[in-house]
Amino acid sequence: MSLPDHGANPKIFTKALGVAYKEGSIDFSVNTNPLGMSNYANLTQSDLKEAISAYPEPHAEHLTEALAKHLKVDKSRLLAGNGAAELIFHLAHLYQGKKVLLIEPAFSEYRDACEANGCEMESIVLEDPWKIDLRQLEGRLDEVDLMFLCAPNNPTGTTYEIEEIREILNLAAQHNTMVVIDEAFYDFQESKQTIIEEIQQCNHLIILRSMTKMYGIAGVRLGYMVASPSIIQQIRNLQPPWSVNGLAQRIGLNLLQDSSFINETAVYIKKERLRMKTELRKMDFCVSDSVVNFYLLSEKDKRDLRPLMIFLIEHKIIPRHTYSFNGLNGRYLRLAVKTKDENTILLSVLKKWRDQSC
Structure with missing residues (x-):
């Protein structure tokens, strides 16, 4: 049985791995908000009843x-x-049979969606510390119709400077390449760095965002795309009516009124992520220079981390494996920034691992 391509399903993961799941395990593979769900996601009884019983607006107007x-x-x-x-799958359908370039390691749905739609796949696999060589990119853009760039990146947590992204957009324009920037985790950055201001003058730019991760509503399923009116209309033509259900529409409207939750989360994430990085480096682990709510952990010699992964699971810690990410190949573990108490438990388990290895 192959390992799942996503985190957040620990029982499925441990079963595939052939390791017993222990009740009370802490799931460090899930990368939603560790502070929980925004209070604005709570609906009154009457709003809940209406959202469930009535047909929603067909296109979430x-x-x-x-x-x-x-x-x-x-x-x-x-x-x-x-x-x-x-939206990723609709984009892949729009570009079915075309040439698509992935900057990897990256979210697995890009490749899954494009391969399902018969796209011709190209890939640039970056190595730690995952910086883009613009000269290499320029040499690969010939005849590329669509390019996916995850910024901030999942799974590394690293990102690119805005000027770098602008240079990428300029190169892509010269080659008539559409660029998808996935900003699913942008709001976990204290800086809130985004390329959205370029959307007015860049008709070859598509921005993807998620509302489920920051607001802790993964079960609701809600995201959005910002692009040129032409691209939006083409994707809307592929989208079935009522794609966004009534609950998601109602909750989404409420969440836009929550002005403090995002900033409070970003401040907490930065403080706790830096604490974890400091403590983990004291244990001689390598930690990616993440700017968001997860990071990559590795050994200096980049050995396969399956033994450590199993040790963590046996001690009630569920990491995210990286065998499904091109360029990582099991030599890293992705770990979420959780609550302070949960992160402290992780540190104690990793110290046990270090102590037994000495």
């Missing part, structure tokens, strides 16, 4: 308008979806 106003873009440039994953 009110949510689209509210998101556009919140982002200061025209509503013709925005499309809500049943999570960002739905």
Whole structure:
């Protein structure tokens, strides 16, 4: 049985690995908000009843308008979806049979969606510390129709400077390549770095975002796309009506009123991530220079971490394996930034690992 391509399902993961799941395990493979769900996601009994019993708007018109106003873009440039994953699959369908370039390691849905739609796949696999060589990129853009870039990156947690992304967009424009920037984790950055201001003048730019991770509503499934009106209309033509369900639409509207939750989360994440990095490096682990709510852990010699992965599971810690990420190949573990108490438990288990290895 192959290992799952996603985190957040620890019982499925441990079963595939052939290791017993222990009740009370802490799931460090899930990368949603460690502070929990925004209070604005709670619906009153009457709102909940209406959201469940009534047909939702076919294309989430009110949510689209509210998101556009919140982002200061025209509503013709925005499309809500049943999570960002739905929009990735629609994009792959729009470019079916075309040449697609992935900057990897990256979120597995890009490749899965494109391969399912018969795309011709190209890949640039970056090595630690995962920096893009613009000269190498320029040499690979010939005849590439679509390129995916995850920024901040999942699984490394690292990101690129805005000027780097602008240079990438300029190169892509010269080759008539559409660029998808996946900003699913942008709001976990204290800086809130984003390329969205370029959307007005870059018709070859598509931005994907998720609302499920920051607001702790992964089960609701809600994301959106910002792009040129032409791309938005083409994707909308592929999207079935009622793609965004009534609960997601109602909760999404509420969440846009929560002005403090994102900033509070980002401040906490930065403080706790830096604490973890300091403590882990004291134990002689390598830690990626993440800017978000997860990071990669590795040994200096980049050995396969399966033994450590199993040790963690046996001690009630569920990591995210990296065998499914091109360029990582099991030599890293992805770990979420959790609550302070949970992170401290992880540190104690890793210290046990170090102590027994000495």
